[in-house]
Amino acid sequence: MGAAVVLAAVCLTGCARGTSAGGAVPPATGPPGCPTALAGAEAAVHRAQRTDAAWDGPTRGPRAVPGKSLVYVAQTMTNPGVAGTATGVREAAEAIGWSVRVLDGQGTPAGIQAAFGQALALRPSGVVIGGFDPRLTSQQVAKAHADHVPLVGWHALDTPGPGRDPALFTNITTRVGDVARISADWIITHSRGHAGVVLFTDASIPFARTKSELIKKELATCSGVRLLAEENIPVSDTSSRTPQEVSALLARFGDGWTYSVAINDVYFADAAPALRAARRKGAGPPFAIGAGDGDPSAFQRVNGGQFQTATVPEALTEQGWQIVDEFNRAFAGAPASGYVAPVHIATSANSASVTSWDPRGYRAAYRRIWGT
Template identity: 20%
Template sequence: MRSTINRPVRWLASASLVLVVMAAGAACSTESDSPAAGGGGGDGDEVAQKAAADLEAEFYGQGSYANPPAEGPEAQRGARIAVINSGVQSPTGTKQVEAAREVAELLGWDLTVYDGKYEPAEYQEGIRQAISQKADVIRLYSIDCPLAETALAEAKKAGIPVVSQEAADCSDVDPQAESYFADTLAFSQGTFIEWAKAMGESQATWLLAQLGEDADVIEVSVPELVVTNAIHEGFAAAMEEQCPACNVTEVKAQIADFGPALQEKIDTALLRNPNANGMALSYDDLMTTGGSAAVMASGRNDSLAVIADSGFPANVELIRNGQGQDAGFAYDMGYETWAAADMINRLLAGEQQGQSGVGIAVFDADNGLPSEGKAWSVDIDYKPVYKAMWGAS
């Protein structure tokens, strides 16, 4: 979910994980007057005050990030690891592969990377090639189990463990389904789905801190993706809990809409909701392939508080330049990929995965905005900790 190209990415999420999951509709109430972005909630607005306190305590700065585990097995050298990446054309996919190669060299692994090109048929082909090459572990990045279930069943039959980074197991989607993942990267919030829900919560909290009890929000969701469906669920639940009287209008988008069709959907939503003063978009491509253009064309850039994600340069620059986005949730792909390597190393050593320390944070123009041309990154020096643990340098 991390590019400005007009094609499916990730997840995003990662991110890549296209799976139709029915999203619950967000509740609607009466429209309210529209304050300027950041201008909602006076001194007596308890909704804004609580959200601002939660934002400071839970999401600004390092957010829910924590230090990596200090103890674990030494590097299990010589392992053959196959990475099946949903697509290397997006910033997330590119960064994941770069970090995976860096850490594999340290651990002494023979790493093979397969580009899934955002096509389920390619995901399955990559898994089958890994099986034929007798990989010790297959690592999926941002590929949900249902998209590659047939090939995953073949890997299970061959006795090759499959682990996931930012992906849902078949049993995560359907409790009655079989599980095909030997392990899944855990986050500070818990599971992958719980982590994604926290992203939606972070968006609701930021908007309510700006707008308070006057919030009248358009949420642009993508129900067909597991991760963005979870973001929607987290957003809707947080809005209902923190401000049940606030107005939320959900606009459902599809990956196929990216570009002019997406801009038209958001244009229409803005026209139909003239009192809307906030907007949440569940991932970055919604902003860079239609959202920003729609906000700017509406003439309401100064009266809308807009949050998307993800801390990559394209979205950071929209915030810096005031071009339709004001904030985003962010995560550090480098840290996440090193944590996933530690998960694999523990699996090879016969040990259980520990707490990864990977979480979620929120940034905006006044809080944690990366320097020009840079992506958001956590202020935790995790590499020396892992190197010491693995006996690598």
């Protein structure tokens, strides 16, 4: 569908400025700041906001291999995406008849290395690398390979699919480029091409670093959008550092700061107190979109108009089920599925009654594959 057709379809449902992007509508700012970029962004945002798409993932694969055990090594369980995916792994493991243990790396290299070492000492059938760069744990990865323990990553590499250096059976994530582009496109659409943006990122995580670079690249396609600042705050430090940084940004940019985008929704939970103290309205600027991971608290902020307007959620529970399915393929000697979930945007307009992005069909599909 062409951009003009999509725009017309959206406007038939009653669009004012920014309405097609969902959430609160900013004040009119005159003509679009970048008509060509805006048209493409509006079309992409319209597609990403759909909630009625059928399951497009795997429908074939090996039957359940019995008696397996997994250990999920988490970067930090304070990262809602990591925690949400771990919950999905537990649910799927129960469905297939396996055991799971989750070990928390506490967000530090030493903690992650210790957790991974403990995981291998448990002699599991497989280990999940949950949200951290496996190069931080090169010794543990080498030992896992020596012990013939398959590794499946979640947000462990920049790209989905099997990894070569280091070798992972597969890495599960949406495509970082898709998430980055749609987050920036939402800002372009919602602002009608006029925005002053602050980007929050964690440069210690390669996946996050790549995502933030791609967000900046897409924002730059609109001449009316300015990147005011890029704040590098480790995910493990958001609660201690974000409030002070937000206060400083408000003092520095004032009303010129109209939009925020972050590589993880958790930044907006920690930004809220400082914005509230500055007497900013929860449904007003800076309008915020999280480029991952769409945990329940993010949905609550979005649906309640509390300092977050949109999120690009990972289907965390679905991805937990995919992790288990990928291990089952590894144990059966089959290749990885190759499935990559499409991006989705959640706003108050399309998610008012839910607290997660949970697409239809995957549980039944995986159970049919496994024969459970």
